Amino acid sequence: MKRLRILVLRRLVQFGIIGLFLSGSWWGVEWLKGNLSASEVLETVTLVDPFLALQSLVSGQVLGMVSLLGVLIVVLFYLVVGGRSYCSWVCPLNIVTDFAAWFRSYFKIKNNISVSKNTRYWLLFGVLALSATSGSMVWELVNPVSGFQRGILSGLSSAWAIGVGIFLLDVFIGKNLWCGHLCPTGAFYAQINTVGLLRVKAPKQAECDDCGDCYRVCPEPQILPPVLKGDHPLKVVGDSVCTNCGRCIEVCDRAVFQYGVRPFGKS
Amino acid sequence: MAQAPQKPNLARRRFIADSGKAVSIVALLGFGLQPVINQAQAKSVNYIRPPGALPEADFSAACVRCGLCVQDCPYDTLSLAEYGQVAAAGTPVFEARKVPCEMCEDIPCVKACPTNALDKTLTNIDDAEMGTAVLIDQEHCLNFLGLRCDVCYRVCPVIDKAITLQMQRIGRSKHAVFLPVVHADHCTGCGKCEQSCVLDESAIVVLPRDVARVSSAEHYRVGWDEKQKRGKSFLPEVLDLPDRRPK
Numbered sequence: 001m002k003r004l005r006i007l008v009l010r011r012l013v014q015f016g017i018i019g020l021f022l023s024g025s026w027w028g029v030e031w032l033k034g035n036l037s038a039s040e041v042l043e044t045v046t047l048v049d050p051f052l053a054l055q056s057l058v059s060g061q062v063l064g065m066v067s068l069l070g071v072l073i074v075v076l077f078y079l080v081v082g083g084r085s086y087c088s089w090v091c092p093l094n095i096v097t098d099f100a101a102w103f104r105s106y107f108k109i110k111n112n113i114s115v116s117k118n119t120r121y122w123l124l125f126g127v128l129a130l131s132a133t134s135g136s137m138v139w140e141l142v143n144p145v146s147g148f149q150r151g152i153l154s155g156l157s158s159a160w161a162i163g164v165g166i167f168l169l170d171v172f173i174g175k176n177l178w179c180g181h182l183c184p185t186g187a188f189y190a191q192i193n194t195v196g197l198l199r200v201k202a203p204k205q206a207e208c209d210d211c212g213d214c215y216r217v218c219p220e221p222q223i224l225p226p227v228l229k230g231d232h233p234l235k236v237v238g239d240s241v242c243t244n245c246g247r248c249i250e251v252c253d254r255a256v257f258q259y260g261v262r263p264f265g266k267s
Numbered sequence: 268m269a270q271a272p273q274k275p276n277l278a279r280r281r282f283i284a285d286s287g288k289a290v291s292i293v294a295l296l297g298f299g300l301q302p303v304i305n306q307a308q309a310k311s312v313n314y315i316r317p318p319g320a321l322p323e324a325d326f327s328a329a330c331v332r333c334g335l336c337v338q339d340c341p342y343d344t345l346s347l348a349e350y351g352q353v354a355a356a357g358t359p360v361f362e363a364r365k366v367p368c369e370m371c372e373d374i375p376c377v378k379a380c381p382t383n384a385l386d387k388t389l390t391n392i393d394d395a396e397m398g399t400a401v402l403i404d405q406e407h408c409l410n411f412l413g414l415r416c417d418v419c420y421r422v423c424p425v426i427d428k429a430i431t432l433q434m435q436r437i438g439r440s441k442h443a444v445f446l447p448v449v450h451a452d453h454c455t456g457c458g459k460c461e462q463s464c465v466l467d468e469s470a471i472v473v474l475p476r477d478v479a480r481v482s483s484a485e486h487y488r489v490g491w492d493e494k495q496k497r498g499k500s501f502l503p504e505v506l507d508l509p510d511r512r513p514k
């Protein structure tokens with residue numbers, strides 16, 4: 001159980017957010033209305049997903065004050081907790097892809113196509129370029145991430161199809177194919193993550209006995225060697241694709257990792 | 268880890284390869300998405316947007332698909348479009364035949380919208396332009412057949428402005444018929460008429476404005492409008508043509 005404590009906490013947060021959206025009103029106030037694209041907290045504060053807002057902006061739309069403020073709050077929040085914390089603590093599709101990763105390792109499925117991990121950045125770039133040239137939010141016509149989130153939170157049945165589709169993709173086509181290679185939303189939040197405050201650190205780097213447990217659970221294992229082997233003064237998992245999921249922290253028997261703060265501007 | 272400095276032509280080759288990749292991904296995305304884009308931008312007759320919605324092309328780029336408008340509609344009129352529906356997935360629409368817009372005076376859907384997709388300058392619901400009702404099948408409309416059904420006329424929240432009954436004599440019998448006539452300037456497109464039509468399928472249907480209406484041709488002027496604008500008519504009231512008598 002000790003090796004699962006952060007994972008359990010993450011699931012509680014992820015399901016808790018879904019629960020708050022679906023619970024309707026308690027004592028006359030709605031906790032969360034809308035969905036992860038934009039929402040209203042306690043019927044007062046509006047939050048807007050910055051990636052959606054950016055697509056709308058480059059399509060040539062003017063965002064009002066309310067949505068600009070909503071974007072600002074969200075961006076500031078992720079500058080503190082680390083951009084891709086969105087992926088492992090909020091995005092419900094992460095529950096599906098984590099399950100797919102577990103399924104793969106449990107049934108020893110080895111199928112893997114080779115796709116560059118940078119594809120997501122090209123996709124992100126492509127999505128924004130297409131929005132600008134077509135003047136409409138092209139990606140949102142097909143985006144499975146917002147489609148899944150909306151499906152769950154606004155009660156559309158297409159969520160199931162998307163969930164199953166992404167699960168099959170990650171199990172049978174490639175390891176961590178969606179979140180680790182393709183998802184432009186994750187790539188967008190990784191951009192915010194380049195300066196995120198909350199980081200995973202390896203203060204006891206010297207204790208590592210190369211057991212490889214962290215490599216097996218990390219959704220982005222390519223970022224671990226510099227932390228474990230490098231001579232970085234802060235010993236921070238510095239790569240912006242780290243999702244702050246904390247799996248490495250909890251599975252390491254020698255407590256090499258822990259959450260910590262990275263001062264702004266240090267990489 | 269110290270990296271050996273790359274030879275310049277290697278760096279250039281990588282740059283070219285990367286640019287090629289970028290261009291091809293954008294192109295592939297564009298090709299792949301084109302049918303979906305076309306579908307989403309096509310004029311559609313089977314959905315209507317909430318009050319205050321921007322023109323379609325702007326609307327689907329401004330709406331973030333949050334569903335706040337849907338949640339704040341007290342009549343459950345609105346819903347978010349599913350994948351495969353004609354409207355862009357996740358954008359709010361309604362089907363008037365099922366649940367029309369009740370034209371709330373405080374317009375909660377517009378207030379709820381965090382973006383500019385639903386235009387906040389719409390404050391009087393009578394100014395809404397969700398669509399335009401069109402009597403698409405005269406031949407089955409009971410009023411055309413000579414009955415006094417009048418249902419669409421009576422349920423219209425903008426009665427006597429958006430729909431009027433026009434008395435007309437027809438040759439079939441000595442009776443007159445009362446034809447429901449929609450006046451697009453006043454019709455909000457709420458769809459109360461479409462919902463209430465007593466036929467199995469509604470003879471009067473709300474269509475998006477860009478489908479239901481055309482722009483008037485520049486070179487045709489409506490005499491009585493021009494007269495009002497000028498304060499007098501173009502031509503003298505009674506034309507006095509020279510009398511020509513056969514010699």
Ligand code: SF4
Pocket residue numbers: 086087088091092093094097145178179180183184185186187
């Ligand atoms: S990579 Fe995309 S789908 Fe995966 S958790 Fe992050 S936002 Fe969600």
Ligand code: SF4
Pocket residue numbers: 317318339340341342343344345367368369370371374375376377392
């Ligand atoms: S005006 Fe009222 S009934 Fe009509 S869509 Fe808006 S909230 Fe619903």
Ligand code: SF4
Pocket residue numbers: 038329330331332333334335336337357358359379380381382384385
């Ligand atoms: S509230 Fe506005 S942004 Fe949200 S779904 Fe409705 S129209 Fe779109």
Ligand code: SF4
Pocket residue numbers: 399400422423424425426429430449453454455456457458459460461473
């Ligand atoms: S849609 Fe029908 S009921 Fe609504 S304003 Fe127009 S004519 Fe009247």
